[in-house]
Amino acid sequence: MAIYLNLKNGYDKNLLKEASNYIKEGKLVLFPTETVYGIGADGLNEIAVRNIFVAKNRAADNPLILHVSSMDMIKRIVEDINPLERTLINSFFPGPLTLILKRKNIVPNVVTANLDTVGVRMPENQIARDLIELSDTPIAAPSANISGRPSGTNIEDIFEELKDKVDYIIDGGDTKIGLESTVVRVINDEIHILRPGKITYDELRKYGKVVVSNHILKEVEKNDVVLSPGMKYKHYAPNSKCVLIYSDDKTKMINKMKELEDENTLVITNDNNVKEFKNATGYGKTLEEISHNIFRILRSVDKQNKKLIIIEGVKTSGLGLAIMNRLIRACSHNYIEL
Ligand code: AMP
Numbered sequence: 001m002a003i004y005l006n007l008k009n010g011y012d013k014n015l016l017k018e019a020s021n022y023i024k025e026g027k028l029v030l031f032p033t034e035t036v037y038g039i040g041a042d043g044l045n046e047i048a049v050r051n052i053f054v055a056k057n058r059a060a061d062n063p064l065i066l067h068v069s070s071m072d073m074i075k076r077i078v079e080d081i082n083p084l085e086r087t088l089i090n091s092f093f094p095g096p097l098t099l100i101l102k103r104k105n106i107v108p109n110v111v112t113a114n115l116d117t118v119g120v121r122m123p124e125n126q127i128a129r130d131l132i133e134l135s136d137t138p139i140a141a142p143s144a145n146i147s148g149r150p151s152g153t154n155i156e157d158i159f160e161e162l163k164d165k166v167d168y169i170i171d172g173g174d175t176k177i178g179l180e181s182t183v184v185r186v187i188n189d190e191i192h193i194l195r196p197g198k199i200t201y202d203e204l205r206k207y208g209k210v211v212v213s214n215h216i217l218k219e220v221e222k223n224d225v226v227l228s229p230g231m232k233y234k235h236y237a238p239n240s241k242c243v244l245i246y247s248d249d250k251t252k253m254i255n256k257m258k259e260l261e262d263e264n265t266l267v268i269t270n271d272n273n274v275k276e277f278k279n280a281t282g283y284g285k286t287l288e289e290i291s292h293n294i295f296r297i298l299r300s301v302d303k304q305n306k307k308l309i310i311i312e313g314v315k316t317s318g319l320g321l322a323i324m325n326r327l328i329r330a331c332s333h334n335y336i337e338l
């Protein structure tokens with residue numbers, strides 16, 4: 001059973017010394033970031049990183065993101081940063097953006113799944129940054145969940161799932177954003193979005209041409225080349241069967257959802273529409289609220305043991321693209337667009 005550190009009611013950097021010693025010793029530390037919780041280990045310690053894969057039951061070909069606390073730490077792990085990459089670093093670090101960069105050999109193959117690139121992010125969350133700084137090493141940290149399950153956005157949701165898989169748990173309360181980082185890679189001076197997140201297309205567009213990977217809303221076929229291996233895998237899924245419904249025409253959308261509803265279904269919908277259904281949970285009103293709540297709600301539906309979960313989709317602009325990417329995958333591409 002892991003050591004538990006509660007930082008929900010007050011925080012002092014010194015309290016993280018013990019956790020940083022755990023990282024230095026190659027142990028696994030569950031910690032908060034502004035996106036979701038991460039299962040962290042010393043990203044330059046091959047055995048420690050292997051243990052993350054074991055704890056999560058994560059496919060070995062799905063690389064991990066290295067979390068850093070300074071520009072110096074970035075230079076320790078990546079080769080030549082080009083001008084556009086540097087601009088993105090200056091504009092978005094620290095924050096919810098992961099940049100895929102050319103890696104140095106110091107980064108173990110197990111982190112990058114043998115790719116010649118490495119994902120790098122500098123979290124904005126103070127606990128995360130202080131933990132990395134005190135550990136004095138980049139921390140490899142995938143989302144805190146057993147692979148395939150929704151990512152953890154608070155400790156209560158993931159405690160049972162992970163308490164025996166990690167050595168140390170830092171509870172920093174609810175994560176601010178609730179969705180994982182936007183993952184981008186610069187290719188031929190264009191910014192490719194490999195995974196959408198809080199940093200949107202429009203924000204990136206200010207810095208150059210932006211290309212949205214076509215696997216974000218579509219299922220990966222057997223022979224497709226994927227720039228981000230994680231896109232191949234089932235993720236965010238509750239145990240119950242789910243269907244996602246969306247139309248720009250709200251009446252049409254609600255009618256379709258009503259058509260599928262019966263005594264044995266649960267509807268997850270905008271707070272404004274809850275009253276339309278027999279058995280519904282509201283996921284918030286704005287895209288920010290939906291991001292913040294969605295993983296907690298996807299985890300909670302399993303307790304209700306419903307035959308079908310009917311989820312209302314959102315428009316794929318702005319933060320909506322990231323929300324729809326997660327919802328489509330939570331529904332295993334069982335998506336009806338009207
Ligand atoms: P997670 O840490 O669970 O949020 O997942 C990290 C995501 O970043 C996965 O979708 C990975 O496939 C992706 N990723 C990490 N490193 C790389 C890389 N070097 N190249 C492309 N995608 C990466």
Ligand code: MG
Nearest residue numbers: 142143144151
């Ligand atoms: Mg994940």
